[in-house]
Amino acid sequence: MEENDWKLLRIVEISMKNHEWVPIQDLKRKTGFHEKELAFRISRLNKFRFTNKSNYGYRLSHYGYDALAMNAFIKKELITGIGGKVGVGKEGNVYHVLLTNTREAVLKLHILGRTCFSMGKRYREYLANKRHISWLYASRLTAEREFNILSHLFPIVKVPEPIEQNRHALIIGKLHGEELKRVDVEKLDVNPEELFMKIIKEVKKAYSLGFIHGDLSEFNVLINSEGDFLIIDWPQAIEVGKKGKVDKLPFEEVEYDEEFYLKRDLENLLRYFKKYGVDESLDKLYNYVIEK
Ligand SMILES: Nc1ncnc2c1ncn2[C@@H]1O[C@H](COP(=O)(O)OP(=O)(O)OP(=O)(O)O)[C@@H](O)[C@H]1O
Ligand SMILES: [Mg+2]
Ligand SMILES: [Mg+2]
Known part of the structure; x- marks a missing residue:
């Protein structure tokens, strides 16, 4: 080029x-x-x-959009190389990247604004009127939203460090680990009960900063063998009482049932940790998370 x-x-x-x-x-x-x-x-x-x-x-084309974003990162002298896909058998929107300062990081490309479906009816109506730019617009908006949310949460909550965003692409800090789903929690250096409560504490911190993850499960917690973990994948997060104020959508905002989404996140974690003997009541956890 x-x-x-x-x-x-x-x-x-x-x-x-x-x-x-x-x-x-x-x-x-x-x-x-x-x-x-x-x-x-x-x-x-x-x-x-x-x-x-x-x-x-x-x-x-999508390739053209990817190329523009990559070129922007290279021009900024931020990245020196792009490696293979992260994980196996994935849809393929997350890649290993090498930063100019030799640090390894992760590149996440948002495609087609998939998450826009969780962003409400008015958003979809707005996009419907602009069909031809919808994928460009929606994918950029989704990446901006995830970047802004990470910026609100990092480093207080264990989430990837937001490093840079351009168009539909994000560069974020990397954890050398695996999805909780794919590890045997009993083989980690940390006991399951303790790990579970550590994750709940992060959920509580995120909530106090104004965010509910909205898609939390064993697939969106990364963990390494020492038991260090990150909660990833935030574009669909819900703003508690709009305290977070990251939405820049050009129309009135949607009201979410915050209790429903937070309880669903907690239930997913409970369900996963049940097989490791964790047995907590959902209401108790919910009250713990929302109490000041
Ligand atoms: N910061 C990170 N460090 C290491 N690996 C990561 C990081 N972020 C994402 N990954 C890997 O990429 C996968 C996909 O990332 P993420 O969940 O953010 O994207 P997604 O496209 O929304 O996925 P999903 O289809 O599960 O919603 C993760 O499951 C994980 O394996
Ligand atoms: Mg995910
Ligand atoms: Mg996701």
């Missing part, structure tokens, strides 16, 4: 605000390229599959 390729790609991206397919005349006008140069650059972007072509013009 050369500078003019990036220039054209960014112009396609910006033009997606007004077009589902960007007409070639628009690209010609906005880039100021001569016809031959434009044709050459377009064919390169298509070859890389960073854009798609139709009779109506050109549009940005």
Whole structure:
């Protein structure tokens, strides 16, 4: 990719605000390229599959959007390399990255704004009116939201460090560990009862800072062999009484049943730890989490 390729790609991206397919005349006008140069650059972007072509013009592809975000991180001299996918048999939106300061971190790409379905009806209605930018807009919004939530919680709550965000991509701190689901808690250096209460304490801290995870389970707790853990995967988190104020959605906000979501999170943890002999009452835990 050369500078003019990036220039054209960014112009396609910006033009997606007004077009589902960007007409070639628009690209010609906005880039100021001569016809031959434009044709050459377009064919390169298509070859890389960073854009798609139709009779109506050109549009940005998911690969193109990924490339723009990666290029931004590289230009900022933040990352020097991208490694393989984290975990096995995953949908494939989390990768190992190496930061310029040689530290290992994790790159999470939000695709298609999957979590927007948990963000309420009005949000979906808003996006429905803007169908052609919806995936760009929704995936960026989701990444921004997760980054903002992590920024509110880190380092008080055991969550990944938010390092950088661009478009739909997040760079966050990495824990060399595995999902709780995939480890045998009895083989860890910590006893199950103790670990369970440690996790509940983090839930309580998050709550006191204004957030309910909303998708908490043994799949979203990472743990290493020493028993250090992180609670991950926050884009759908619910703001308690809107104390967190991270939502920048351009319409009135949705009311959530906070008790329902918090209890569901706690129930998931209880269910998982039951087989390790943990037996607590849901109401007792709930009251512990919400009490000041
Ligand atoms: N900070 C991290 N350090 C190490 N591994 C991580 C980190 N964040 C995520 N992972 C790995 O990537 C997986 C997916 O991350 P995460 O749960 O945030 O994304 P997701 O796409 O929302 O997943 P899901 O489909 O489970 O909702 C995790 O289950 C974990 O294996
Ligand atoms: Mg997850
Ligand atoms: Mg998730």
